[in-house]
Amino acid sequence: MKRPKLLNSKNIAILVVLAIAIVLPLFLRTNQYVLFLATTVLLYAVLASAWNIIGGMAGQLDLGAAAYVGLGAFTTGTLLIRFNLTPWVGMFIGALLAMGIATLIGIPLFGFKVKEVWYALSSSALVEVFRAIFMMWNKVGGPTERYLPFSAEGPRSWYLMRFNTYVPYFYIMLALLVVVFIINHRIRYSKLGYSLLALGEDEDAVEVLGVDSRLCKLKALMIYSFVAGLVGGVYGCIYGYLHPSFFSTDMSLEVVILGIVGGMGVTYGPLLAAIFLVSFREYLRASLSGMFPGKGLEGLYLMVYALILIVVALFQPRGIAPLIKRGFLKLKSFVGVK
């Protein structure tokens, strides 16, 4: 099958959404909260789209997203604090470091055929391990927050990637999302993509056909960890501090939920899921925070997330993307467009 053109009717629809997204900040300029929400949605969409490569296509349940995000954030932030290196460069160094560590772990892991639950466990433990390491490593991490330098105005603020408003972060995340979409699209219809998809169904059969499944999985892991590291660099700048709590199991789980609920192997699935679920979470946080003090609220939305994940896994294992596609087609035939 040939790779469909990047500009088919579906992608044009996506482009229209994108155009709306680009002008959105102009209207929301005054409302920083909505902008922050939109940035968070995009951030999670980027992570979940990257997860789609290793999780959705290759069928490896990777629960380590937060480990790479945290590594990216700490590398970028530490380079800025110690060596005054701008995050625009630092985030790429952080991403390379995250990718390097992922590769170092991935080579023996895939080489020794660690898969299924053991892969999921080792990746989810990675997050906890990095948190423990950065808690103890007082020169870089430690239990107190490390604040990044801040400058409100002018070129200095651009150099530090720290802004008064969320508008620049929104555009950075949007750009990342577009890049990840293009990567996803290109991989999906390449030899690597077909190998990964087949891998997700039946690994032994793929090996028999002469595909080096280890190399394919490693490539998927490298791309995914690189993107997560990049996101991490920006994540640190958005929050303005570094703390070992960046290595958060909840974040990894959320990425996986978005990936699965959105539809595994579907390029635009994670974005849809992120728009619905992340804004729902923020809505709950904004509207119910008075009723559930302490960590109760966190539990409440986690509960809803978990319920959605279970229901999707049981009744709609392909995710919500096919449902939306069907609705879209119906709408098309209703309107009378071919």
Add this chain to the structure above:
Amino acid sequence: MTETAIQGIITGVLMGMIYALIALGISIIFGVMNVVNFAHGDFVMFSMYLSYVLGTALVWDAVQTPLLTFPILLIFGLIVYYLIIDRTLRQLYVVQLAATVGLQIMMRAAALVIWRGQPRALQYSFIQGNFEIFGFQVLTSRFVAAVISLIFIAAVAYFMNKTWAGAAMRAASDDLDAATLMGVNYHRTYALTFALGSALTAIAGGLLMSFQQTDPVGGIRFGFLSWCVLALAGLGSIPGLIAAGAIVGVAESLQVTFFNPQGRLLAVYAIFILVLWLKPRGLFGRK
């Protein structure tokens, strides 16, 4: 120095028996049904909270609470099996894993909502205190917990080897089709297996509550610890499980004694990774 080390080893081995009991639960579920219950550690956390609730309401000692939590967890296991696990048996394994990951999040979230994420502990148990063997201090609570764990591990071994239901479980584990032809109703066998595996966490939860507190995130730690024990032990060997529990317990305890208590999972993770790389079937595995 050596004395501290031996002291650490004693504590570790005793803790390891509880880990072995927890791991026995996932071991039979994974071994018989080939189902991965990612939420197993959170079952432990849930049992601990349940012990706390019953212990405070009835003014019972933590060690007594499994009398009630065991049947509750048994029923809970049955409900979870029929609601979730039974429907995922024929799915892709990613979907299966995702369903139990959802269950894990659900239980942790419930603990956050109900108990506001605060750690809870019971009154001092009547098995607190310590005694001395060859000049080394042994905590009575850990010792009693280890002994009770071993008794239950032995009981499960007896059940698996000597009863009809146990034989059905082992048959379903070895060859599902042949077992079905021999008249084993695999849905019922699976349900029983899952319920039994879950109910074992009630015992572990009650024992753990006699000397430590519980918090919602603890489930992740117990889950990882018990999977590590299982990775080390391999499937199908109960003495192997006990040995693996002891190894993991000692590793954790020595890490806490000699290095940094904050990194208590590091030693366990190191073992886990090494075992996965070098001995993917565990040190004592049957299959």
